[in-house]
Amino acid sequence: MTNVFVIGLGLIGGSFALDIREVCEETRVYGIDRNEDHLEQALELGLIDQKATVDDLDKADVVIVAVPVNASIDLLKEVLDRVSDNAVVCDAGSTKLQVCEALASHPKRRNFLAAHPIAGTEFSGPSAALRGLYKDKVNIICEVEKTAFKLQERALKLFSDIGMRIRYMDPAAHDRHIAYVSHLSHISSFMLGKTVIEKEKNERDIFDMAGSGFESTVRLAKSSPAMWAPIFEQNKANVMETLDEYIANLQHFRTLMEEGDFEGIFKEMENTNRIKEILKGISVPASDKK
Amino acid sequence: MTNVFVIGLGLIGGSFALDIREVCEETRVYGIDRNEDHLEQALELGLIDQKATVDDLDKADVVIVAVPVNASIDLLKEVLDRVSDNAVVCDAGSTKLQVCEALASHPKRRNFLAAHPIAGTEFSGPSAALRGLYKDKVNIICEVEKTAFKLQERALKLFSDIGMRIRYMDPAAHDRHIAYVSHLSHISSFMLGKTVIEKEKNERDIFDMAGSGFESTVRLAKSSPAMWAPIFEQNKANVMETLDEYIANLQHFRTLMEEGDFEGIFKEMENTNRIKEILKGISVPASDKK
Numbered sequence: 301m302t303n304v305f306v307i308g309l310g311l312i313g314g315s316f317a318l319d320i321r322e323v324c325e326e327t328r329v330y331g332i333d334r335n336e337d338h339l340e341q342a343l344e345l346g347l348i349d350q351k352a353t354v355d356d357l358d359k360a361d362v363v364i365v366a367v368p369v370n371a372s373i374d375l376l377k378e379v380l381d382r383v384s385d386n387a388v389v390c391d392a393g394s395t396k397l398q399v400c401e402a403l404a405s406h407p408k409r410r411n412f413l414a415a416h417p418i419a420g421t422e423f424s425g426p427s428a429a430l431r432g433l434y435k436d437k438v439n440i441i442c443e444v445e446k447t448a449f450k451l452q453e454r455a456l457k458l459f460s461d462i463g464m465r466i467r468y469m470d471p472a473a474h475d476r477h478i479a480y481v482s483h484l485s486h487i488s489s490f491m492l493g494k495t496v497i498e499k500e501k502n503e504r505d506i507f508d509m510a511g512s513g514f515e516s517t518v519r520l521a522k523s524s525p526a527m528w529a530p531i532f533e534q535n536k537a538n539v540m541e542t543l544d545e546y547i548a549n550l551q552h553f554r555t556l557m558e559e560g561d562f563e564g565i566f567k568e569m570e571n572t573n574r575i576k577e578i579l580k581g582i583s584v585p586a587s588d589k590k
Numbered sequence: 591m592t593n594v595f596v597i598g599l600g601l602i603g604g605s606f607a608l609d610i611r612e613v614c615e616e617t618r619v620y621g622i623d624r625n626e627d628h629l630e631q632a633l634e635l636g637l638i639d640q641k642a643t644v645d646d647l648d649k650a651d652v653v654i655v656a657v658p659v660n661a662s663i664d665l666l667k668e669v670l671d672r673v674s675d676n677a678v679v680c681d682a683g684s685t686k687l688q689v690c691e692a693l694a695s696h697p698k699r700r701n702f703l704a705a706h707p708i709a710g711t712e713f714s715g716p717s718a719a720l721r722g723l724y725k726d727k728v729n730i731i732c733e734v735e736k737t738a739f740k741l742q743e744r745a746l747k748l749f750s751d752i753g754m755r756i757r758y759m760d761p762a763a764h765d766r767h768i769a770y771v772s773h774l775s776h777i778s779s780f781m782l783g784k785t786v787i788e789k790e791k792n793e794r795d796i797f798d799m800a801g802s803g804f805e806s807t808v809r810l811a812k813s814s815p816a817m818w819a820p821i822f823e824q825n826k827a828n829v830m831e832t833l834d835e836y837i838a839n840l841q842h843f844r845t846l847m848e849e850g851d852f853e854g855i856f857k858e859m860e861n862t863n864r865i866k867e868i869l870k871g872i873s874v875p876a877s878d879k880k
Contacts, residue, residue, distance in 0.1 A: 418801040438798045467798050474799075480786045481800040485807040490858065491839040492778050493865040495832065496770045498839075508728045508757050509764075510771040511708040515869055516806050517775040522866045525859035533852045542785065543844050547837060549781040549788075554833050562823045568780065569815035575783040576812045579805055 304458070305352060305363045307332040307375065309342040311420060312392050313366030314429025317347040319462040322431070330356065341426040357382040362390070362458060369393040370530030373402045380408040388451035390415045394478065395534040396442045396471035413455045414442040416474065417464065418482075422522040435463035442471040479538035484546060486520045486528055487539070493521035594748070595642060595653045597622040597665065599632040601710055602682050603656030604719025607637040609752040612721070620646065631716040647672040652680070652748060659683040660820030663692045670698040678741035680705045684768065685824040686732045686761035703745045704732040706764065707754065708772075712812040725753035732761040769828035774836060776810045776818055777829070783811035 302324070306317040309331050321329045331348035333339040342348050357363065360383050365372055372393050379389050380403070390413045391399055400414050419437040421428060439459050444452055456466055469477075496518070532539050556564040592614070596607040599621050611619045621638035623629040632638050647653065650673050655662055662683055669679050670693070680703045681689055690704050709727040711718060729749050734742055746756055759767075786808070822829050846854040 418799060420801065420803065422803075437801070440799065465798075477790070477799050480789050481804045484785065485782060485804045487840070487843060488778050488782050489807050490862050491836060491843060492775060493862040494839050494858065495774065495836045497862065497864060497868065499770050499832075499835065500767070508755075509708060509730065509767050510869075511710065511727070513710065513712075513810050514771045514775045516809050517779050518865055518869070519806050520803050521859075521862050522869070523859070525856045525863065528859060529852045529856040532847060532855055533850075536847060536850075540844060540847055542789070543840065543847070545789065546781060546785045547840050547844070549784050550777070550833065550837050550840070553777060553781060554830060554837070557822060557826060557830055557833070560823075560826075562819050565822055566815045566819040568784065569811075569813070569818060572780050572783040572787065572811050573815065574787060575808055578787065579800075579808070579812070 302327045302361045302454075303330065303359050304328070305330045305332060305357060305360045306348065307363065307365045307379065308367035309333045309338050309347060309426045309429075310366065310424050311428040311430075311433075312417065313364060314342060314345075314347045314426045315419075315431075315433035316364050316366065316392070316417075316462075317342065318429050318431055319434060320458065321347070321349065323463075324458060324461050330360075332356075338426050342429075345426055345429065347426060347429055354378065354382060357387075358384055360384070360387045362388055362455060364390050364392060366392040368527050368530050369395050369399070369534050373399055376403060376412065377406060380406055380411055383408070383411060385411070386451075387411055388413055388447070388455045390455055392417055394482065394531045396440075396469075396474045398534045400443055400471040409446055410448040411451060413444070413447045413452065414471065415455075415459075416440045416442075416478070417459075422519055424524040424527065432463070434459075437464055438467050439464040440467050440469050440474055442469055442474055444468055475535050476538050479535055479542045483531060483535060483539050484542040486523060487532075487543060488546065489518055489520035490523075493518045592617045592651045592744075593620065593649050594618065595620045595622060595647060595650045596638065597653065597655045597669065598657035599623045599628050599637060599716045599719075600656065600714050601718040601720075601723075602707065603654060604632060604635075604637045604716045605709070605721075605723035606654050606656065606682070606707075606752075607632065608719050608721055609724060610748065611637070611639065613752050614748060620650075622646075628716050632719075635716055635719065637716060637719050644668065644672060647677075648674055650674070650677045652678055652745060654680050654682060656682040658817050658820050659685050659689070659824050663689055666693060666702065667696060670696055670701055673698070673701060675701070676741075677701055678703055678737070678745045680745055682707055684772065684821045686730075686759075686764045688824045690733055690761040699736055700738040701741060703734070703737045703742065704761065705745075705749075706730045706732075706768070707749075712809055714814040714817065722753070724749075727754055728757050729754040730757050730759050730764055732759055732764055734758055765825050766828050769825055769832045773821060773825060773829050774832040776813060777822075777833060778836065779808055779810035780813075783808045 306313045317329050329348045330352035331342045332352050339351050403412050417439045419433050596603045607619050619638045620642035621632045622642050629641050707729045709723050
């Protein structure tokens with residue numbers, strides 16, 4: 301029997317618990333959450349087999365820590381202190397450099413696996429947990445060589461069993477790239493939402509004029525501030541760089557409009573249409589499918 | 591038998607043709623397109639009953655003009671010149687002020703109905719036509735009082751038959767509001783796409799790190815430049831205003847980050863979370879369902 305502990309039973313942790321419970325054989329899933337209501341809800345929703353506390357961590361084979369990145373560093377240290385030498389402790393945070401640096405000299409560093417599952421929705425809490433959320437999704441693993449061999453193997457087998465595709469990356473590169481393809485999207489969406497809300501005091505007017513395009517572009521503005529503010533803080537330098545480039549591109553677009561250069565506007569959009577091909581790449585390559 | 595002519599058999603016109611053909615009884619759908627391949631394709635896909643040319647317009651009861659807004663004004667004038675006194679000619683453009691002004695003193699103004707169906711996808715051409723695209727979607731009608739009574743009635747019956755919800759608005763207000771809830775979303779998405787593409791020369795890195803959040807936010811950057819450049823041109827003043835406010839909001843967010851005010855960042859996002867309630871309004875209110 302493999303004892304899997306999931307700490308933080310929101311969208312990310314709850315979905316891990318659910319899939320591991322259903323897919324992995326001979327596994328028992330324990331839930332820990334400082335929010336007692338969430339813990340109770342996770343049990344009722346069938347995300348976990350049973351509730352637990354940090355005092356039970358000595359019997360863990362696998363621990364997945366899925367809490368906001370500002371809380372996870374201290375929590376990971378405590379978890380590593382409490383687990384046995386044979387346990388693997390994974391995080392799931394959207395930033396990787398700070399956590400890797402903070403744990404670099406921890407005596408149980410070899411028990412830690414730095415992971416970032418690229419999956420989610422704009423919702424949060426145990427009720428947001430989704431069956432199959434991780435199927436065909438990428439899990440980015442950082443500094444894999446710093447984790448003990450057999451512990452790498454156990455964690456990666458678990459991720460693979462629930463359908464994930466594994467990719468390896470160094471933490472600094474991870475944080476730089478993820479700022480572009482994830483963090484900036486959230487800011488662009490939040491600020492789009494803000495701009496429209498501020499303008500449209502009479503929101504009834506928005507309701508009927510907004511179509512699926514607006515809905516899609518502003519979707520991420522529903523995301524949890526408690527999750528995202530700490531991500532922006534930990535990845536500040538990279539995120540500010542993406543923001544500067546984004547603002548410069550918007551200002552250039554504005555200049556073209558002001559000058560009446562709609563041929564230039566056309567070309568800007570035509571060049572960016574290449575995103576079609578790039579987005580196709582987000583779908584699972586056939587060769588990668590299980 | 592009602593003879594419906596659809597001019598421009600792309601996503602918008604093709605979807606109108608398809609639904610009208612399938613839903614409306616005693617109706618024959620004729621297609622006109624300056625692109626002969628598209629016309630042939632529309633026939634093969636079953637979007638239209640038969641091909642036609644502008645010379646056949648004298649037998650039209652309803653004409654729907656669904657071409658880019660820069661081409662539609664001259665085309666609408668020509669169509670109005672050619673149709674009988676008993677035909678109603680609708681447009682489907684995303685801007686309404688210029689077209690209403692341009693046709694204000696046309697001798698057949700009473701035969702014109704200015705419409706903007708709030709529906710679409712990021713794809714284009716006859717193969718992008720979708721069955722049921724307009725079901726439960728809003729069709730914004732401008733200056734309805736300038737259209738002859740019985741012609742209003744015929745057009746609105748057709749839109750209602752394919753499941754659309756009708757809303758009335760004046761053209762200037764339409765263009766001002768639509769700049770916020772549609773046009774700005776497209777620019778934010780195109781520039782997000784541009785920023786990421788420029789940075790990520792090695793696109794393979796994007797493929798695997800980008801998740802559904804990026805995909806959603808950048809979806810509109812696949813849209814047709816031939817459709818969108820003329821929209822931005824016709825709605826230049828309103829769009830530039832939205833763009834200025836959007837850039838100012840992004841710059842404010844950047845300032846908060848630079849100052850390390852992540853509590854401020856949290857509040858910005860928390861305030862914008864209200865978009866959840868607003869987006870719920872985009873779904874069809876139960877009372878409005880057919």
